[in-house]
Amino acid sequence: MEMHHNRQGWSFFFCLCMCGAICESFHYLMPEEKKSGSLVANVLKDLKVDVKELSGRGAQLISEGTKQYFQLDSHSGNVLLKNIIDREALCGQKDPCVLLSEIVLENPLQAHRIEVEIEDVNDNSPQFSKKEFLFEIPEHVPMNTRFPLETAQDSDIGENAVQNYSLSPNNHFRLDVQSHSDGSNSAELVLQKQLDREENEQFFLILSAVDGGIPKRTGTAQVIVKVLDSNDNFPQFGDSVYKVKLKENTQRDTLLIKVEAIDRDFGSNAKITYSFNQVSDTVSRSFMLNKQTGELTVAGTIDYEEERSYAINMKATDGGGLSAYCKIIVEVEDMNDNAPEVAFTSLTSPLSEDSPLDTVVALFRITDQDSGDNGRTSCTTEANLPFILKASVNKYYQLVTQQPLDRERISEYNITITATDWGSPRLTSTRIINVQITDVNDNAPVFEKSMFEMQLWENNIPGLLIGLVQAKDLDTEQNAKVTYSLLPGKISGQPVSSYVSINSETGNLYAIRSLDYEQVKDFNFTVSAVDHGSPPLSSQVIVRVAVMDENDNAPFILYPLHNGTSPSSDLVPRGAEAGYLVTKVVAVDRDSGQNSWLSYELLKATEPGLFSVGAQNGEVKTMRPINKRDSFKQKLIIGVRDNGHPSQSTSATLSILVVDGFSDPYMKIVDIPKEEMVEEKDHTLTMYLVICLVVISFIFLVSMLVFVAIKIHKRRKFIESSALNFPVGPNFPENCGDADAGSLSRAYNYEVCLAGGSLNSEFRFLRPLFPVFSMEPAQSQGVQRISSGSQEVPSHGAEGQVMNQARGAVSEDAAARSGGPSCTGNQPITANANIGQNDWLSYQ
DSSP states (O other): OOHHHHHHHHHHHHHHHHHHHOEEEEEEOOOHHHHHHEEEEEEEHHHHHOOOHHTTTTTTEESSSSSEEEEHHHHHHEEESHHHOOOOOHHHSSSEEEEEEEEEEEEEEEEEEEEEEEOOOOOOOOBBSSSSSEEEEEEEOOOOOOEEEEOBSSSSOOSEEEEEEEOOOOOEEEEOOOEEETSSSEEEEEESOOOOOOOOSEEEEEEEEEEEESSOOEEEEEEEEEEOOOOOOOESSSSEEEEEEEETTOOOOOEEOOOOOEEEEGGGGGEEEEOOOOOOOOHHEEEEEETOOOOEEEOOOOTTTSEEEEEEEEOOOOOOTTTTEEEEEEEOOOOOOOOEEEEEEOOOOOOOOOOOOEEEEEEEEEOOOOGHHHHHHHEEOOOSSEEEEEGGGGGGGEEEESOOOOTTTSSSEEEEEEEEESSSOOOOOEEEEEHHHHHHSSSOOOOSSSSEEEEEEOOOOOOHHHHHHHOOOOGGGGGGGGEEOOOEEEETTEEEEGGGEOOTTTTTTEEOOOOOOOOSSEEEEEEEEEEEESOOEEEEEEEEEEEEOOOOOOOEEEEEEOOSSSSOOEEEETTTOOOOOOOOOEEEEEGEEEEEEEEEEEEEESTSSEEEEEETTOOEEEEOOOOOOSSSSSEEEEEEEESSOOEEEEEEEEEEEEOOSSSSOOBBBBOHHHOOOOOOHHHHHHHHHHEEEEEEEHHHHHHHHHHHHHHHOOOOHHTTTTSSSOOOOSSOOOOEEEEEOOOOEEEEEEOOOOOOSSSOOOOOOOOOOOEOOOOOOGGGSSOOOOETTTTTSSHHHHHHHHHHHHHHHHHHHHEEEESSSOTTTTTOOOOOOOTTTTTOOOOO
């Protein structure tokens, strides 16, 4: 609340001044240390107002600062002391000490400044900083020697401050007081009589300081004068120079030396104090001196490489201030505490692998800060490296190549260089340098295999991936980048590029065309791999592609061979027993392997149970004896199926005639001379046989002439189209139609002879007469049909030749069965199969 009033009063005062109100100042005096409530002044007279007006106008006393020292009694006009004022605490030595306040009157507003000057009173005595002052004065100090004394301090000012000093009476000293221009005084102790320590060792004097106040105040201090013995002897060292040896790295606080000086004086004059005299900072950091005993100890790190010796100046001072000097020379002994250092001047990395021998890889220097054997070094490197160290002058070494480099074997070397000194114990340091080996094109691409073998199914889609050939190059970057290509060559007389292509970057091989196993079973070509180095290196590899067979050809029936008119007929004697060999169905398949394995089965028969078909050999035999009730004409439908997946099949129709006239139903297939066949009784059969033989011979001669002529003029064409194309028939049809004719790769003709002799017949392929190579498919050839009985045969071409020879063999078979030569057009038989030229087939 009081602060609020103060702010309000000052606001009024400033407003009043701003508005041009007249401000009048009143000055009052008041001594310090007055009691609270003491009267400072009455302001009624100075304000020229009475008590009633003073109270009516709301008079207020506002003091500067935060502390209120005065208060106004508005009923009497008295300004009273609110708090005791200590001038020394309030103003210190400041003079005058004035407190400012404001009296503010309202209605009309007036402000009057009040200055209260605080007068000093002698309430403080002079004081010295210490109660005792000690002076040690040698006994031979000259007369009138002055010793300054400390001045006393008085918080009062003016006349109340210190005005004079006095000294207790004595015979040896007097006090000399001097006044200064600033009004202060100082005192000095002046020796007026020679001192004699033996007479008086010390004096006790009282120094008094007196102020000028009323009453006067005094402060005292005791001055003790101690008479010192005369120092007329200097300390003395045993030697002027001391030499000691110190090993580096000596532990701290190790005693180095103890020096001692002797003084013949007594007491303090004989007390020696040791100290360094004008030494460097290095000595100060490295050594410590005991001032009392003169012991010199190690205080820091002693390093021979930094300082090999120290010169220490030492001073011995007695109590009288006399000194003696000596020098300590410390020689530092070297210890093997520094390992050798390897500093490289140059380093060549990366380094080409074709760098010649003695190529400088690195140049470096070995240094050791130690001395003697401790600084003598040797340098070694790892063994079994293609590098060697060569020592040079001034502790320089060269790391050079001593063997050829091979980046493909080792692409980089981390070489450890070891430097060892000859100290005890030996110290070693190592530096590892990394040397990268850059590549040169010194490796040709190498294929993963010496020969690549791949497989490809026939009837493939053009562009099909066959396989992958890859070559690796031990070089790097461009030297290892490999490009693949096909070397020129022929496959079946055509360029390799018309069969396969290769991806030059990946080595993937692709088939260009669809292949036919029956035409091309395998082929070889050469792939080249070339790197991108300079100069480029290359390598080749042979790729063999085996074409795998698919079951894309249906079986082709050689016998009975149907030409689309009427089936041939086989004769069976009535009365033939069970197991009688009627005929043999012969079929081939242009496929290979499992796809060409054929099996036979009886699909349909006029009289089921009368005949059976061998599943493996196609032999048609009787299952029971033939009797008179059996039909004269028997019709069999034989199915032939291969073993492929999916399997393909075809069928053949056999017409079997049950006839009388065979004397022996158990006939065997034997080699019967023609003379015996001529003697057969059946002249009609003989005539047919002769006709068939003449036709077959004629066709044979024509076929041979055509074959020789074509082989001479178009040999290449014969090789490429060495197979006859037989159209593939569907699986067994419901009506079991005749087998379709096709082309075979090779045709073989066989002689077949039948003769009577037993009930078991023998059917034998004796030998191949000659190979027949087809030139064009049967569909493209002109065919002239020759009618012989109920069977038509081609008049020329390989197929006609095979059929005519088969018919001749059938005629002979009929003649044999009738007991004599006979020829019929209903028994053609031909063996035409994919077999080798030296293969023999026999059915028994």
